[in-house]
Amino acid sequence: MGRAHVVAREASREAGVSTTATTPPPSNARWSPGSLVRARGREWIVLSGSDAEVLRVRPVAGSEEDQTSIHLALEATPVADASFPKPEPTQKAGHDAxxxxxxxxxxxxxxxxxxxxSFGQIAIEPRAYQLVPLLMALKLDPVRLLIADDVGVGKTIEAALIARELLDRGDVERFAVLCPPHLVDQWVTELEGRFHLRPVAVTAASAARLERNLPPSESIFTTHSHTVVSLDYIKGERRRAEFLxxxxxxxxxxxxxxxxSTGQGRHQRYELLKGLVSEKARHLVMLTATPHSGDEDAYFRLLGLLHPDFAALSDAAGDEHKKLRDRLxxxxxxxxxxxxxEWKEGNLFPRRETKELTYKLTGTWERFFDAVLDYCASVVAAAGEDTKKQRLNFWGTLALMRCVASSPAAAVQALRTRAGLEEEVAEDDIEARVFDGAADALPDDDVEPPAASEEKALAALITQAEELTGQAGDPKLKILTDHVVELVKEGFNPVVFCRYIATAHYLGQHLATKIKDVAVGVVTGELxxxxxxxxxxLLGDAERRVLVATxxxxxxxxxxxxxxAVVxxxxxxxxxRHEQRExxxxxxxxxxxxxxxxxxYGANNPVDGAVLEVILKKADKIREELGVPVPLPDDGHTLSQALMKAVLLRNREREGKRQQAFAFVEMDEAKAIETRWLDAAEKAKKNRTVFAQRRLKPEDVLPEWKKSLAVLGGKEDVQRFTGRALARLGGALEPVGSSGRRGFKTPLTALPEDVRERLDVEGLVGSLLIDFEYPPAPRCRPVQRSHPLVSVLAETLLERTLGNVAGADVNDPGVLGRVGCWVAEVVTSxxxxxxxxxxxxxxxQRGPQATTLLVEEATAIAWTGGPSSLEGPDALALLSPVPASDPPAHVRERAVTQALGQLDTRMSELDAFAERRAQALLADHRRVREAADALGRYSVKALLPxxxxxxxxxxxKVD
Incomplete structure (x- = not known):
């Protein structure tokens, strides 16, 4: 066995995911997944990934984290078959235990x-519509999928479900998420908190540490099975080659x-993805809310990553076009x-109520704005015939116009920055800062850009801007303040989005002084x-809160x-960007x-008016018709530049005519872009019919999720167990605050040392604030069935109870016992x-490849004395109700002894029950496979006893 294979398997074990053989165990392998063996003085369950030489095992009473390898040839005492120990009369348990x-x-x-x-490993309850991409993925081999659902629908959840499912089916052992740098932490948090995965973040800052001490033949991506990788870090030629x-x-x-896109330095990302899909067997899942961002060529390049044939859709027509779309x-x-x-799953999303508020520039505020526009027009005119200077001056004036329209504080910053420049600013830097760039640049583009200038005119403008910054009466700020007060009074907690850092601090300082008893926070790209x-x-902890953010x-x-709420x-x-904010x-x-x-927006602000009328109003109309935004097809910013040129020209026409400056619809640039925009909207409308996937019916398989939830345990089960288990081991769930506030405090210091050590490994120490609801109460961690706290408590109690009977401490509260007797009102015999x-x-089985997995069920069978029995959830439910009373000790002893004797005679019935469950599971698998039209065949074999x-x-109960 090669060292790389061993390292990969060990890394997978450390990540909490079992590895799985991609072919059946060799015919000379004595033990297959699920077999029980005895070695090293204890019993083990054989796991997938074993072969004729090495067994991958976990203790029969242990957890996934305790799995290890046994090399058969190196064991001092030969490995032998084993059986699961039956309950003993001495292992007494009351109802609570x-x-x-x-x-x-x-x-x-x-x-x-x-x-x-995967459902046993996740901490969420997926909705029916979120199963659609998973069902689609199960149809494909390899998986090549583009998920382009609307903003806020849950694309991260849908993609992570696919990853978790492929891992747990044994189809993959490793995966990587590639994303813009500012999304790396969010992905790590989602995968850890909701999917019981522990990915490693790979960024420019972390790569050197991760590579330290790695052997020359090893890579971050072979050593760490699950990674979340910054696209900016990995796209460079050398890193790209290593990743591939x-x-x-x-x-x-x-x-x-x-x-x-192949422009503005993006070609490296495209080359990376082209390299990924060149490997025919690689699974690829791509996510975007804007697959068609206005660039036709980029859109078809994106489709071509799914299959080279789809790139031909740009030129295909007639039947060929229809066939390709159907395949796509x-x-x-x-x-x-x-x-x-249309899935009618209740109100999954809130109702969005929109509103427009206008302010009017008057007095000194209007005079300052006029002075800036005059200054900008003169700067553009001063460039003469120098083409490069024309561009620099024009972009500089746009920068200043944007900052002035934002706030006097942003205007001061822009003017001061330009005044302090001693060397020429790069064209690309000015352009990138002026225009609202791509989503992956968001954390870095809220710095005020330098304004182009004629130095002599700057001093007066800076003085005016500084005076306005310190003055009361900012009409834009007043209308915001009044509106935020109104929102808070109505019970809303708003986020105020602005463009620049200086504006954010300007707003935050003002709102904090004007709005009493409300927490105001400011977040910008400085952090x-x-x-x-x-x-x-931290702001979320406040009862009433306002966030100002860029x-x-x-x-x-x-x-x-x-x-x-969003303002x-x-x-x-x-x-x-408006849609991203909301x-x-x-x-x-x-x-x-x-x-x-x-x-x-400003009623007499020509900058706002131009953008509002030509860009935003048209975008709203398209969004209203389609129910989804269609990106503006203006990557070169030609429309924005044309609008601002018109503003500067028409500024020469004074007050009486300024309202006319908003009517730019006759401009050639606007009409050309509007035509392209409407064409993109029409295509989006057609795509809605084909790609909304109405043919897939998740309700056909949603019952399987409901069954899984009943068997695996929902949030009520998790909360009940956690509270009782903590109390049993010396801890507690302490409600937080008043009765109306959710959440619990959980001190861990009183728990046994071995439990604390296991929790410490999971990063759980001291006192925890937890909640069993999602989203959780402020400052609380969400706790679901796969949370480490629940896992450690459950595994600790099982290990102590099912471990060595002879060595068990009867006084240990963690030893629950396995036999008991009580009087129950829920039975009549x-x-x-x-x-x-x-x-x-x-x-x-998929083609020549077969995968054998161990799967397990926690269930029950109840014999009522009649010809029939209760099985599954009905039998498990008999253990829930509080007993009516406890019988005398001698009655309990006799009843338990008789029950253990009966068990020997009912083993054939237990075997038959296990066989029935195997057939039922096979039927469930087939039903899902047919709903997904999945490839391959399944078989389920019960392992007896x-x-x-x-x-x-x-x-x-006897009356």
Missing amino acids: ALLLRDALVLSLRRGAGPFR RACPELVIVDEAHTCA AAHFVQRRRPDIA TSDERKEKVE DCLSEGVNLQDHFD HYDLSWNPT GRVDRFGQKSGVVRATLI RTLVALVRLRHQLTS ADVIGLFVLLP
């Missing part, structure tokens, strides 16, 4: 037996549209909010990603947990039924409940 044992067994299972292999050499089997690309539909899903609403996230979380927060940090203080020149709060998981979106763990082998975890006698 029996219920804890049941819940610990259910919540410890990671290899659930349902057709969706060691690339995982599955790659997820977020903001994929930024990888399809198997690889492309694009749903708008109206498409999601690191972690600092931005921390500031948002566009550094319009992507990368979800705000729906703490905020439910656009500055108009963006790119309508997509999408931070109007998204899946927003608890408020209504979100507000308010647009503020003596009932015997056997709590069992069923082990099955699930084999899937079943593991009897506990045996409990329920006696009827």
Whole structure:
């Protein structure tokens, strides 16, 4: 066995995911997945990934984290067959212990037996529509999928579900997420918190540390099975080549549209993705809310990454075009909010209420704005015939116009910056800062750009701007203040988005002094990603809150947990940014039924008027018709430049005619771009029919999720178990604050040392603030079934209870016992409940390749004394109700002894039960496979005998 293979398998084990053989075990392998063996003085369960020489195993009473390898030839005592130990009379349990044992067994299972292999590992309850991309992925081999759902629908969840499922099916062992730098932390958090995965962040800052001490033959991507990688770090030629050499089997690309353009330095990203898809077997999932960002060539290059044939759609016509679109539909899903609403799953998204507010420049404010426009016109005219100077001066004037329209504070910053420049500013730098760039540049573009200047005129403008900054009476600021007060009074928590750092601080200082008893926070690109996230979380603790932010927060940090209104203080020149801003709060998981979106603009501000009338109004109309925004097809900013030239020219026409300056619809540039925009909207409308995937019916398989939830345990089960388990081991769940406030405090210091050590490894120390709801209460961690706290508690109780009977400490509260007897009102005759763990082998065949996995069920069978029995959830439910009473000690002893004797005679019935469950599981797998039209065949084999975890006698109440 090669060292690289061993390293990969060990890395996979450390990440908490089992590796799986891609071919069946050799015929001379004695033990297959699910077999029980005895070695090193204890019993083990054989896992997938074993072969004739090395067994991958975990203790029968242990967790996934305890798995290890046994090299058969090196064992001093030969490995032998084993059987699961049956309950003993001495392992007594009361009702509370029996219920804890049941819940610990259910919540410890990671290899659930349902057709969706991943559901035991995730901490969310996916909606029906979120299963559609997963069903599509199960149809494809390799998976080549473009998920282009609307902003806020949950593309991250949909892609992570696919990754988790492919991992748990054994189809892949490694994956990487490629995303813009500012999204790296968000991806790591989502994968850790919701999908029980522990990816390593690979960025320019972390790469050197990760590469330290690696052997020359190893790579970050072979050593670490799961990674989230900055596109900017990996796109360079040398890094790209290394990544392609060691690339995982599955790659997820977020903001994929930024990888399809070949302009403005983007060609390196495109070359990276071209290299990825050159490997025919590699799985690729691409995510974007804007697959068609206005660049036709980039759009078809993006489709060509799914399959080279799809790039030909740009020139195809007639039947050829229809056939290609039909083929593309198997690889492309694009749903708008109206498409999601058709699933009738309740109110998944809030109702968005929009409003426009206008202010009017008067007095000194109007005179300052006029002076700036006059100054800008003179600067442009002063460039003469020098083409380069014309461009620099024009872009500089645009920068100043944007800053002045934002706030006097931003104007001061821009004017001072230009006045302090001693050397010429690069053209690209000015252009990039003036225009609202791509989503992946958001954290870096809120710095005020330098303004072009004629130095003699600057001093007077700077003086005016400084005076206005310190004055009361800013009409734009007043209308914002009044509106924020109104929003807070109505119970909303707003986010105010502005364009520049100076404006953000200007607003934050003013609002903090004007609005009492409300926490006001300011977040800009000056802060690191972690600092931005921390500031948002701290602000979320306040009962009433207002956040002022630049566009550094319009992507990368979800705000729906703490905020439910958006105010656009500055108009963006790119309508997509408006949607990105509103999408931070109007998204899946927003608890408020209504979100507000308010647009503020100047009624006599020609800059606002031009952008509003020609760009934003048209974007709103298209969005209203389609239910989704269509990006402005103006990558070269020709429309914005034309609009601002018109503003400068028409500024010469004084007050009486200025209102006419907003009517730019006759401009050639505007009409040409409008034509392209409407054409893109029409294409988007046609795509909605084909790519909304209405033919897939998740409701056909959603019952399998409901079954899984019943078997795996929902949030009520998790909360009940966590509270009782902590109390059993010396800890507690302490409600936080008043009765109306959610959340619990959980001190860990009183827990046994071995439990604390295991929690410490998971980063859980001291006292935790937790919540069992999602989103969680402020400052609380969300806790679901796969959370380390739940896993450690469940596994600890199982290990202590199912471990060596002879060595068990009867006084240890963590030893729950496995046999018991009580009087129950839910039965009318003596009932015997056997709590069992069923082990099955699930084999899937795709062509010549077969994969055999161990899958497990926590279930029960109850014999009521009649001809029939209760099985599954009905039998498990018998253990829930509080007993009516406890029988005398001698009655309990006799009942338990008789039950253990009966168990021997009922083993054939248990075997038959296990066989029935295997057939039912096979039927469930086939139903999902048919709904997804998935490839390959499945078989399920019950491994006998079943593991009897506990045996409990329920006696009827005697009146």
